[in-house]
Every structure is written in structure tokens, then in C-alpha cells.
Amino acid sequence: SAVISQKPSRDICQRGTSLTIQCQVDSQVTMMFWYRQQPGQSLTLIATANQGSEATYESGFVIDKFPISRPNLTFSTLTVSNMSPEDSSIYLCSVRVEGGSPLHFGNGTRLTVT
Amino acid sequence: QKEVEQNSGPLSVPEGAIASLNCTYSDRGSQSFFWYRQYSGKSPELIMFIYSNGDKEDGRFTAQLNKASQYVSLLIRDSQPSDSATYLCAVNFDRGSTLGRLYFGRGTQLTVWP
Numbered sequence: 001s002a003v004i005s006q007k008p009s010r011d012i013c014q015r016g017t018s019l020t021i022q023c024q025v026d027s028q029v030t031m032m033f034w035y036r037q038q039p040g041q042s043l044t045l046i047a048t049a050n051q052g053s054e055a056t057y058e059s060g061f062v063i064d065k066f067p068i069s070r071p072n073l074t075f076s077t078l079t080v081s082n083m084s085p086e087d088s089s090i091y092l093c094s095v096r097v098e099g100g101s102p103l104h105f106g107n108g109t110r111l112t113v114t
Numbered sequence: 115q116k117e118v119e120q121n122s123g124p125l126s127v128p129e130g131a132i133a134s135l136n137c138t139y140s141d142r143g144s145q146s147f148f149w150y151r152q153y154s155g156k157s158p159e160l161i162m163f164i165y166s167n168g169d170k171e172d173g174r175f176t177a178q179l180n181k182a183s184q185y186v187s188l189l190i191r192d193s194q195p196s197d198s199a200t201y202l203c204a205v206n207f208d209r210g211s212t213l214g215r216l217y218f219g220r221g222t223q224l225t226v227w228p
Contacts, residue, residue, distance in 0.1 A: 105158050105159075
């Protein structure tokens with residue numbers, strides 16, 4: 001399976017600021033996804049990061065709030081914009097090496113917004 | 115509607131017992147199903163996946179799928195204290211494998227006591 005590195009591992013940010021989370025994979029992968037896990041909750045899919053084109057967002061998530069880039073097959077970023085305390089969560093990058101193969105997760109970014 | 119339902123528990127079993135975890139999903143046409151384990155403060159790790167009706171065994175773990183009943187389960191035999199974690203059921207609602215977004219249930223917290 002692929003090795004997935006996420007940065008930063010954690011951060012504390014002030015309300016109204018933005019944070020960009022990076023996800024680097026050690027091999028080319030077909031699919032990259034971004035999930036959110038709020039305290040005590042399960043994983044919620046934010047969007048599919050599409051290589052070379054705009055991300056596909058799930059219902060309830062918008063590009064202005066969560067802009068995503070994926071310039072190549074091994075790297076993606078998620079930005080959490082204009083943060084509020086409700087954005088405090090763990091953000092997880094996940095990848096699928098090839099169609100139909102299982103999803104694997106990075107170690108996550110623990111974000112606290114004060 | 116993409117819904118994955120799990121009993122949140124907690125489920126508590128003695129060491130050596132069989133733990134049974136259950137999951138139902140909303141779309142009869144779903145094709146692939148996954149069980150993840152998540153230790154506190156860690157990211158989810160894949161335990162098993164199943165695509166076909168029936169049972170699939172891997173060591174102490176058995177996944178069972180009944181597509182007609184829209185039901186998937188995970189049995190853990192000879193449960194160990196190290197199995198204590200939250201178990202997440204995930205379903206791929208996309209009909210083609212090329213998309214492969216996973217949607218997660220809320221998870222069942224399992225405690226195995228010595």
C-alpha cells in the first residue's frame with residue numbers, strides 16, 4: 001500500500017484565518033479524497049481531489065470554504081478558509097492506488113480553531 | 115441517499131469471546147464494503163473488504179455480506195484486549211469502481227476486557 005504523509009500533523013489557528021494541509025504520497029495513485037472527522041464522530045467525505053481539474057465536492061461542502069488542489073498524481077492540498085471554531089476537526093487525506101482497491105488514510109491533521 | 119448505519123455501542127465482550135459488529139446501508143446496488151479499525155487518536159486502518167455475498171475470512175476476522183438484506187457484518191473470533199477500538203463500516207455507493215468514494219457509518223466502539 002502507499003505511504004501517505006500529511007502536514008501539518010496538528011495546528012492551532014485563530015478564527016478568520018486559513019490553513020493549508022498538504023498530502024504527499026510515495027507513489028502515483030488514481031484517486032485522492034479529503035475527509036473530516038469531528039470530535040466523537042465518524043468520517044465525512046469533503047471532496048474528491050481530481051488531478052488537473054476542479055475537485056468534486058460533497059453536499060454541504062463548497063469550494064470557497066475548502067479549496068482543493070491536485071497538481072499531479074502524488075500530491076494534494078486542502079485549505080480550510082476563514083476558519084471558525086466549528087472547523088475544529090481532524091482532516092484526513094486518503095488515497096486509492098487503483099480503481100477498486102481499498103482506501104488508505106494518512107495520519108491526519110488535528111486542527112483547533114480558537 | 116447515502117446512509118450507512120451502525121450501532122454505536124459500546125459493545126463489551128470478554129477476552130476470547132466472539133464480537134459481532136453489524137452495519138446496514140441504504141443502496142441495494144452498492145458493490146463494495148469495507149471494515150476499518152480506528153484506535154483512539156489514530157487514523158482508520160483497513161481490516162477487510164468484501165464484494166460478494168457470503169462470508170470472507172481473514173485470520174480471526176470474518177466479514178459477512180447479504181446484499182438482499184443490505185447488511186454487512188464483522189465477526190472477531192477469540193477477541194483480544196488489543197482489539198478494543200472503534201470499528202467503522204464503509205460502503206462504496208458508486209456503481210463503477212473508477213469513482214470509489216467511501217461513505218462511513220458512525221462506528222461501533224468495542225471493548226474487550228481481560
